[in-house]
Amino acid sequence: xxxxxxxxxxxxxxxxxxxxxxxxxxxxxxxxxxxxxxxxxxxxxxxxxxxxxxxxxxxxxxxxxxxxxxxxxxxxxxxxxxxxxxxxxxxxxxxxxxxxxxxxxxxxxxxxxxxxxxxxxxxxxxxxxxxxxxxxxxxxxxxxxxxxxxxxxxxxxxxxxxxxxxxxxxxxxxxxxxxxxxxxxxxxxxxxxxxxxxxxxxxxxxxxxxxxxxxxxxxxxxxxxxxxxxxxxxxxxxxxxxxxxxxxxxxxxxxxxxxxxxxxxxxxxxxxxxxxxxxxxxxxxxxxxxxxxxxxxxxxxxxxxxxxxxxxxxxxxxxxxxxxxxxxxxxxxxxxxxxxxxxxxxxxxxxxxxxxxxxxxxxxxxxxxxxxxxxxx
Numbered sequence: 001x002x003x004x005x006x007x008x009x010x011x012x013x014x015x016x017x018x019x020x021x022x023x024x025x026x027x028x029x030x031x032x033x034x035x036x037x038x039x040x041x042x043x044x045x046x047x048x049x050x051x052x053x054x055x056x057x058x059x060x061x062x063x064x065x066x067x068x069x070x071x072x073x074x075x076x077x078x079x080x081x082x083x084x085x086x087x088x089x090x091x092x093x094x095x096x097x098x099x100x101x102x103x104x105x106x107x108x109x110x111x112x113x114x115x116x117x118x119x120x121x122x123x124x125x126x127x128x129x130x131x132x133x134x135x136x137x138x139x140x141x142x143x144x145x146x147x148x149x150x151x152x153x154x155x156x157x158x159x160x161x162x163x164x165x166x167x168x169x170x171x172x173x174x175x176x177x178x179x180x181x182x183x184x185x186x187x188x189x190x191x192x193x194x195x196x197x198x199x200x201x202x203x204x205x206x207x208x209x210x211x212x213x214x215x216x217x218x219x220x221x222x223x224x225x226x227x228x229x230x231x232x233x234x235x236x237x238x239x240x241x242x243x244x245x246x247x248x249x250x251x252x253x254x255x256x257x258x259x260x261x262x263x264x265x266x267x268x269x270x271x272x273x274x275x276x277x278x279x280x281x282x283x284x285x286x287x288x289x290x291x292x293x294x295x296x297x298x299x300x301x302x303x304x305x306x307x308x309x310x311x312x313x314x315x316x317x318x319x320x321x322x323x324x325x326x327x328x329x330x331x332x333x334x335x336x337x338x339x340x341x342x343x344x345x346x347x348x349x350x351x352x353x354x355x356x357x358x359x360x361x362x363x364x365x366x367x368x369x370x371x372x373x374x375x376x377x
Contacts, residue, residue, distance in 0.1 A: 008222030012269060013249060014239040018297045020305025022244075031248035038247075046087065046243050047307060048320050050079035050300050053103035055328040056112050057274075060102075060119075063335060064278045069119045073100050074274030077241075080299030081206050081268040082176075083107070084246025088254055089174055090167075094134040094156075096149035096175040098142075100206070104176070108133025112327075113334045122340045125349070142177075143184035146203065149175035150190040153199035153263075162200040163260030170258040172200040174250070180211025182227065183219050191265070195232040198262035202253045203228075205265070206240060208272035213285040228265030240268030241299040271297075343369070 013028040015035065024032055057075050064072040075082065078100065086104035089095060095108060106112055110132040118126040118138060129136045139145035153173040156162045162170045181187055182205060194201050205224055209216050216224070228235025236253070238245045246268060253264035271294035275282050304317070347362045 008226060010223040010225050010235070010237045012237050012239055013245050014242050015244040015248070016239075016242045016302055016306055018241075018302055020302045020309065022306060028238075028245055028248075031245065031252065034248040034251055035244050042087075043310075044307070044312065044316060044320075046083055046247070047300070047303055048323060049083040049087070049103055049107060050243065050303065051320050051324040052106070052327050053079045053083065054300065055324040056102060056106075056331055059328040059332050060116060061274070061278060063116070063332065064119075068336065069116060069278075070121050071119050072278045073102075073119070074272070074277070075100050075102050077271045077273035077294065077299070078206055078208060079103060080243035080303065081204075081240035081246050081270045084243040084248075085174065085176075085204055085250040085266075085268070088247050088251035090171075090254070090258075091133065092161075092169060092171040093254065094129075094136065094149075094152055094171065094173045096136045096145045096152070096173065097138055098145060098177050098181065099138040099140055100178070101176050105132070105135045108135040110135050112331050113338070116331065116335045117338050120335065120338060122338050124341070124346060143181040143186035143190075146175055146177055146181070146187045146190035147193075149173045149201060150194045150199055153194065153201040154197050156200055157197065162258055165259075167255070167258065170200075172202065172254045172257040174202045174204060174254065176204050176206065178211065179205060179207040179209070179216045179219060179224060180214065181205075182224055183211070188231075191227070191231040191233075194263040198260070200257040200260070201263040202250060202257055203263065203265045204250065205267045207267050207269050208240075209270075210272055210276065210282070210286065212276045212280060213282075223267065225265060225267035231265070233263045233265055235265040235267070237267045237269065240270030241297050241302060243299060243303050270299075 011025065011027045014025045015022060015028050017023050054076060060072040061074060063069045082101055082103050086107040095104060097104060102112060102115055105115060110127060114127045117123040126137050156171050162172065164170055177187060207216055207224055211219060223237050225235040225237035236249055238249050240246060249266060253266060257263060273294065343365060344362060347358050350358050
């Protein structure tokens with residue numbers, strides 16, 4: 001008897017080549033009309049988003065090195081995956097990030113200073129999702145957001161807020177997680193429930209090649225996108241440094257989710273150019289040649305080449321540079337003015353209604369603090 005095949009492969013969908021030429025792979029051709037329908041203004045906005053993301057990212061890293069942030073989580077290199085997918089969502093959709101999707105939050109209306117306040121330690125949660133484009137809170141416990149997202153998507157079904165046939169109101173859920181998180185049990189549990197209930201949901205894996213210092217080759221012997229089929233949902237692998245394919249594939253998947261066709265699983269193959277966080281030293285586990293290989297596939301450089309070939313003016317690129325510089329400078333200035341909240345804030349959002357236990361704890365803390373008055377004078 002012949003041994004079963006161990007050749008597990010999956011095509012990587014791409015619209016833009018690394019040189020910025022519009023040349024769809026065969027599997028991606030069907031998505032081209034979604035890009036052709038976009039206005040010049042929208043296409044240029046993709047570039048603005050990516051450029052602003054990188055400038056804010058550099059600012060965050062610098063602030064951490066200067067002692068103004070306890071930690072920064074870089075997104076350098078992953079701009080196309082995030083901008084394309086983020087722009088594919090509708091206002092009524094709910095976004096569940098991990099902790100690296102800074103520009104997705106900005107696209108949904110989140111002030112990036114709120115992200116920095118979280119990493120500075122002057123906020124206890126960060127922001128109210130309802131007031132910030134349904135962009136939910138960052139999750140530092142790996143893969144737990146996949147369960148939160150799946151539960152929320154089930155709730156949309158139970159409440160009748162999806163699959164009604166009205167694209168202006170039907171909602172879906174988009175959840176981000178990394179290649180490292182796919183090894184967590186929470187992710188598998190979320191995929192089981194999503195498939196069983198056919199939730200209006202898109203799982204978006206940013207495969208940036210490294211789970212801190214563990215290469216993706218050690219976590220998955222086959223393309224991560226193949227896991228979608230194993231759980232009973234479409235699995236699609238895309239070039240995560242191609243903002244156009246990221247937009248088109250996510251847009252289609254979200255529309256199918258809203259229509260009641262169930263969840264999808266997208267693997268965006270990209271690269272984390274910086275460290276996992278500013279507490280990490282990637283030179284300890286990866287080579288300069290590897291980094292250079294991905295630098296030559298930079299998502300912003302690729303997209304700019306395509307825009308220039310389409311006729312985007314020099315004035316546009318100058319304006320985009322100036323805007324990105326202004327946004328980053330504004331974020332830095334306002335972050336430096338951030339102050340710590342009062343200690344009482346820790347008790348304010350534990351329960352939706354007053355609770356005697358919380359009130360007793362708040363009173364104890366106040367009495368404890370007051371007991372030190374006059375000391376050291």
